[in-house]
Amino acid sequence: MNRLLTLAFTLVFAIGFAELSMAGMKGKPQGEQINIARSAAPSRISRDATIMVVGEDGKVVEAKKGTNGFTCVPEIEAQEEPDPICVDAAGWQWLSDAMSGRPKPTNTVPGIAYMAKGGWHWEKDGKITPATKNEPGAQKVKEPAHWMVLGPFDSKMSGLPSMHHSKFGTY
Ligand SMILES: [Cu+2]
Numbered sequence: 001m002n003r004l005l006t007l008a009f010t011l012v013f014a015i016g017f018a019e020l021s022m023a024g025m026k027g028k029p030q031g032e033q034i035n036i037a038r039s040a041a042p043s044r045i046s047r048d049a050t051i052m053v054v055g056e057d058g059k060v061v062e063a064k065k066g067t068n069g070f071t072c073v074p075e076i077e078a079q080e081e082p083d084p085i086c087v088d089a090a091g092w093q094w095l096s097d098a099m100s101g102r103p104k105p106t107n108t109v110p111g112i113a114y115m116a117k118g119g120w121h122w123e124k125d126g127k128i129t130p131a132t133k134n135e136p137g138a139q140k141v142k143e144p145a146h147w148m149v150l151g152p153f154d155s156k157m158s159g160l161p162s163m164h165h166s167k168f169g170t171y
Helices: 002-020 030-038 089-099 130-134
Strands: 050-054 060-064 071-073 085-087 111-115 119-124 139-143 146-150
Touching: 030 050, 030 060, 030 071, 085 089, 089 111, 089 146
Parallel strands: 050 071
Antiparallel strands: 050 060, 071 085, 085 111, 111 146, 119 139
16 A cells, blocks of 8 residues: 555656656756766765656656665756755655645655755745746745755744745755
């Protein structure tokens, strides 16, 4: 059952990525995509991770089967610089939930995400939400290298930041 669930999430995630976010990888050699994906995390993590890449037909495929529970992909926003990410199993579930539009994440423990090459987001009127990306006047912002904790908790209740700059340098 657990395996089935994982497969379902993976498929949903893969479809979301294929259509929304990994367009910049299409046509890139698989070896290059694997290297980019692995650059998201320290090699002691990414060398044993499952690696997802974009195949010649534009679909997301598993290029390497991992052994340590982490999954790495070469980009998530398809901007001028790739923003690779490596997530553990709980993080992968969180991302899958987000991509498939679930109202809230279903992981029961916090996930960890490595984005050593930074990432992208869009800001408008001091707010960061995925929706601002397509709004007129939204500013694209390059993020520095960072980790993300992908938790099943409400930021208002936990006090942890949620996609917003803080004086501590977190988002
Ligand atoms: Cu990030």
